[in-house]
Amino acid sequence: MSHLLAVRGLVVQAPARGLKIIDGIDLSLDRGETLGLVGESGCGKSMTCYAIAGALPRGIARTGGSITLQDDADGGTGSPAKPSVAMIFQDPTSSLNPVHTIGHYLESALYRHQGLRGNDARLEAMRLLERVGIDRAKSRLRAYPHQFSGGMNQRVMIAHALAAKPRLLIADEPTTALDVTTQAQILYLLEELRAETGMALLIVSHDLGVIARLADRAAVMYCGKIVETAPIGALLERPAHPYARALIDCMPTIDPDDLEPPTPIAGSVPLLDNLPAGCHFHPRCDRGGRDCVSAYPAPARIGPGHAASCYHPVRP
Amino acid sequence: MNPPLLQARGLQKTFRLRSGPLARSVDHVAVDAIDLDLAPRERIGIVGESGSGKSTLGRLLLGLTPPSAGEVRFDGVAHADRRPGDWKAFRRQTSLVQQNPLSALNPQMTIGQQVAEAVWVHRLADRHGARDQAAAMLEKVGLSAELMDRFPHQMSGGQRQRVVIARALVLSPRLVVFDEAVSALDVSVQAQVVAILRSLWQQLDLAYVFITHDLRIVRHLVDRIAVLYLGRVVETGDIRSVYARPRHPYTRALLSSVPSLDPRVRNVAPPVQGDLDPGKAARGCAFRSRCPLAIERCASETPRLRRIDQGHVACHRAEDVRPLPMATAEVA
Numbered sequence: 262m263s264h265l266l267a268v269r270g271l272v273v274q275a276p277a278r279g280l281k282i283i284d285g286i287d288l289s290l291d292r293g294e295t296l297g298l299v300g301e302s303g304c305g306k307s308m309t310c311y312a313i314a315g316a317l318p319r320g321i322a323r324t325g326g327s328i329t330l331q332d333d334a335d336g337g338t339g340s341p342a343k344p345s346v347a348m349i350f351q352d353p354t355s356s357l358n359p360v361h362t363i364g365h366y367l368e369s370a371l372y373r374h375q376g377l378r379g380n381d382a383r384l385e386a387m388r389l390l391e392r393v394g395i396d397r398a399k400s401r402l403r404a405y406p407h408q409f410s411g412g413m414n415q416r417v418m419i420a421h422a423l424a425a426k427p428r429l430l431i432a433d434e435p436t437t438a439l440d441v442t443t444q445a446q447i448l449y450l451l452e453e454l455r456a457e458t459g460m461a462l463l464i465v466s467h468d469l470g471v472i473a474r475l476a477d478r479a480a481v482m483y484c485g486k487i488v489e490t491a492p493i494g495a496l497l498e499r500p501a502h503p504y505a506r507a508l509i510d511c512m513p514t515i516d517p518d519d520l521e522p523p524t525p526i527a528g529s530v531p532l533l534d535n536l537p538a539g540c541h542f543h544p545r546c547d548r549g550g551r552d553c554v555s556a557y558p559a560p561a562r563i564g565p566g567h568a569a570s571c572y573h574p575v576r577p
Numbered sequence: 578m579n580p581p582l583l584q585a586r587g588l589q590k591t592f593r594l595r596s597g598p599l600a601r602s603v604d605h606v607a608v609d610a611i612d613l614d615l616a617p618r619e620r621i622g623i624v625g626e627s628g629s630g631k632s633t634l635g636r637l638l639l640g641l642t643p644p645s646a647g648e649v650r651f652d653g654v655a656h657a658d659r660r661p662g663d664w665k666a667f668r669r670q671t672s673l674v675q676q677n678p679l680s681a682l683n684p685q686m687t688i689g690q691q692v693a694e695a696v697w698v699h700r701l702a703d704r705h706g707a708r709d710q711a712a713a714m715l716e717k718v719g720l721s722a723e724l725m726d727r728f729p730h731q732m733s734g735g736q737r738q739r740v741v742i743a744r745a746l747v748l749s750p751r752l753v754v755f756d757e758a759v760s761a762l763d764v765s766v767q768a769q770v771v772a773i774l775r776s777l778w779q780q781l782d783l784a785y786v787f788i789t790h791d792l793r794i795v796r797h798l799v800d801r802i803a804v805l806y807l808g809r810v811v812e813t814g815d816i817r818s819v820y821a822r823p824r825h826p827y828t829r830a831l832l833s834s835v836p837s838l839d840p841r842v843r844n845v846a847p848p849v850q851g852d853l854d855p856g857k858a859a860r861g862c863a864f865r866s867r868c869p870l871a872i873e874r875c876a877s878e879t880p881r882l883r884r885i886d887q888g889h890v891a892c893h894r895a896e897d898v899r900p901l902p903m904a905t906a907e908v909a
């Protein structure tokens with residue numbers, strides 16, 4: 262069976278400036294699977310999401326590679342419809358239109374995706390709100406986003422995404438703007454919904470803790486490239502790319518025995534218009550050799566489902 | 578023990594809210610009956626969910642907003658008794674690093690100018706001297722003098738954050754309030770800023786209040802912590818003992834909400850439901866609607882801060898709060 266999502270050699274550019282924001286990445290996602298995408302600010306996580314959702318911002322275009330979405334399991338009608346993709350974002354309150362009620366927002370999505378109107382749409386909107394954990398759904402339909410907390414608005418965004426009956430839900434930093442208590446609630450909700458609907462989940466975060474909680478597999482991005490992909494356990498316990506290891510080492514924990522402060526990564530992320538030759542990480546890398554500046558390293562197999570683009574991968 | 582540098586007693590701030598022109602106004606108590614002492618060079622963390630009153634408390638401590646009740650003393654002098662001329666001296670000895678540091682810089686000034694400006698507005702040096710002081714301070718936060726003539730947009734988020742810190746510390750203040758100073762940054766940049774703050778604190782005569790909702794970072798930056806819930810301190814104590822053994826159900830819920838890096842700990846039910854609910858009743862524990870341990874007494878009697886072990890906890894059932902499962906023990 263083919264993958265639900267297959268991204269091959271994706272290149273995304275801002276043609277006006279000729280910059281490659283995404284430089285030839287491969288990703289795949291199976292039905293019901295959760296893939297985590299992690300990396301520092303500016304590495305291209307959001308652009309990858311927009312490209313997959315077919316919603317790149319103006320002035321930015323896909324200039325290479327392919328994105329294939331296919332769901333043979335869908336419908337069973339013989340003609341596999343293109344599976345639907347929905348997306349939720351980091352800042353729920355500013356992504357919602359302040360002049361519309363929550364009800365209007367959900368009901369218009371239900372009309373668009375499922376052709377529901379009037380009472381049918383209202384009942385389904387109420388059911389969705391209840392499903393995402395908003396009680397008193399009936400009165401909440403008449404509320405405006407500014408009357409809700411950030412966590413409640415993120416639940417509304419999730420309900421809105423569900424209206425599309427997505428086979429793939431893309432969650433781009435869905436909890437970064439929220440409190441840890443609310444984050445725990447939203448992550449739990451996403452996992453429940455994934456299990457319930459069988460949709461696949463692409464979760465994006467710069468916080469490996471968030472990725473660790475949900476993902477089956479993870480991909481680590483740096484400067485528009487994927488430097489390592491691995492099953493989540495292998496990545497956290499045996500990271501092979503020095504960048505992946507450095508990201509893990511700079512994660513603070515709450516473990517009372519872990520007294521050392523997090524270890525910063527030397528230097529800073531290079532600008533897109535000034536990328537180091539060879540491996541883009543080499544100026545910050547503590548394992549780099551002379552070969553690292555020659556050419557960009559090809560992905561090398563580390564273990565089952567585990568590959569890293571590095572000349573000197575960390576061996577356990 | 579040293580006499581306190583900063584002392585707050587019975588601090589309260591009430592905002593009068595009106596939801597529409599005809600609506601009756603309601604009082605919202607953002608900060609409620611807070612006592613706080615900070616010795617010279619002491620570092621305290623203030624944590625709590627969004628809306629718990631952290632920023633309001635920070636502004637009250639620095640005299641940037643007047644309290645509705647209670648008082649704040651700095652070096653023994655109450656803010657309310659300070660004459661206009663004395664405020665200037667107070668401002669020179671204190672500073673605030675604002676919640677949104679990336680927009681705190683002026684896009685039209687070089688970073689060297691912005692750090693130097695803090696020096697010469699207080700007439701502490703001429704322009705030349707101010708520039709030298711700025712360069713020295715930028716060096717301390719790990720920014721070389723070559724960057725002095727750059728504009729903020731030519732720098733990364735982490736570099737800009739260090740500029741904001743340099744500007745806050747250039748006058749060698751004795752007290753700084755950091756309000757979510759690292760929350761908007763990547764983990765890697767956070768780790769850099771943490772390392773810089775730790776080393777600066779070693780070198781300076783600095784006490785600070787570190788406000789954050791990030792429980793992972795704050796423990797590396799402070800000696801003590803106070804947990805706020807709807808404007809009240811519900812638990813306070815030495816940072817290590819609070820993390821090793823939280824005594825308030827809310828502190829425990831906060832700590833157990835933090836995702837661990839252990840992929841075996843997955844699909845964990847959220848420790849608390851719901852959000853802060855500001856429509857709290859006048860009586861009883863404000864946390865009770867979300868508390869797994871709530872009993873009848875929690876509705877009838879407001880828990881007061883009381884001493885348990887080395888810290889203070891406002892909960893009727895503090896003795897019944899279970900220790901956190903140790904991440905390491907759980908895996909073994």
Ligand SMILES: Nc1ncnc2c1ncn2[C@@H]1O[C@H](COP(=O)(O)OP(=O)(O)OP(=O)(O)O)[C@@H](O)[C@H]1O
Nearest residue numbers: 275282301302303304305306307308309320467533
């Ligand atoms: N309109 C644009 N024109 C040119 N470059 C852009 C544009 N928008 C974004 N970029 C660049 O594309 C790169 C990838 O941006 P993207 O938003 O995907 O990063 P990200 O990994 O999601 O970061 P963050 O964690 O901050 O959200 C960045 O270097 C950014 O500067």
Ligand SMILES: Nc1ncnc2c1ncn2[C@@H]1O[C@H](COP(=O)(O)OP(=O)(O)OP(=O)(O)O)[C@@H](O)[C@H]1O
Nearest residue numbers: 592607625626627628629630631632633634790855
């Ligand atoms: N100027 C104001 N007028 C009216 N209400 C206010 C004002 N400032 C704060 N509040 C209210 O006081 C409460 C505490 O706000 P505060 O900003 O201190 O919280 P916080 O803990 O800093 O939250 P966050 O983590 O979101 O920054 C909130 O309910 C807020 O809406």
Ligand code: SF4
Nearest residue numbers: 862865868875892893
């Ligand atoms: S006082 Fe009661 S409701 Fe409040 S935290 Fe303690 S047990 Fe929970």
Ligand SMILES: [Mg+2]
Nearest residue numbers: 306307308433
């Ligand atoms: Mg992004």
Ligand SMILES: [Mg+2]
Nearest residue numbers: 631632633676
């Ligand atoms: Mg605040």
